[in-house]
Amino acid sequence: MPKRPWLEESDKPSYQVLKWIGGGGFGQVFKVLRNGQAVACKQVQLDNAEAALDEYDHMRSLRGAPHIATLHDGLEFNRKTSKLSFFMDYYRGKDLDRQVQMLRGAAERFTESQIVEIGFQIAVALEFCHSKKILHQDMKPMNSKEKT
Numbered sequence: 001m002p003k004r005p006w007l008e009e010s011d012k013p014s015y016q017v018l019k020w021i022g023g024g025g026f027g028q029v030f031k032v033l034r035n036g037q038a039v040a041c042k043q044v045q046l047d048n049a050e051a052a053l054d055e056y057d058h059m060r061s062l063r064g065a066p067h068i069a070t071l072h073d074g075l076e077f078n079r080k081t082s083k084l085s086f087f088m089d090y091y092r093g094k095d096l097d098r099q100v101q102m103l104r105g106a107a108e109r110f111t112e113s114q115i116v117e118i119g120f121q122i123a124v125a126l127e128f129c130h131s132k133k134i135l136h137q138d139m140k141p142m143n144s145k146e147k148t
């Protein structure tokens, strides 16, 4: 397990899972209650520890970036489940993929000004990443959420 000074090892998580949000091959995202606050928790298996630590480091350097979820302090490794967890601001609402599906189902579409606003926000966020020499590499509608 690669060492990081801020890595906390424990048998007992510091949070309570409220619901599963989604996930891909690499990790799963949950809405959790931590320190009395609802936050998003990304959980990754130990096999993907290097990638998870990289994502954590990148998110640390993106703190304060416009339109990017802010990372919270604390990276936890649970010895019992062999899972790494890190935390960020939780965004309610549907991801862009789901919104498009719903609009399509109702034979509707985003308006031109909505498309411009969404595209602009994504471009601003990516520009910030690039200014920190970070490439997203997995930009897709499912990874974009509406701020409600």
Ligand SMILES: Nc1ncnc2c1ncn2[C@@H]1O[C@H](COP(=O)(O)OP(=O)(O)OP(=O)(O)O)[C@@H](O)[C@H]1O
Residues within 6 Å of the ligand: 021, 022, 023, 024, 025, 026, 027, 028, 029, 040, 042, 069, 088, 089, 090, 091, 092, 095, 138, 142, 143, 144, 145
């Ligand atoms: N901070 C957050 N608040 C609310 N929902 C989130 C947050 N971060 C991610 N999600 C949602 O959780 C789901 C999974 O996110 P994740 O970033 O793990 O996606 P992925 O890229 O598909 O997975 P992987 O990185 O494992 O390939 C997506 O639907 C995403 O919109």
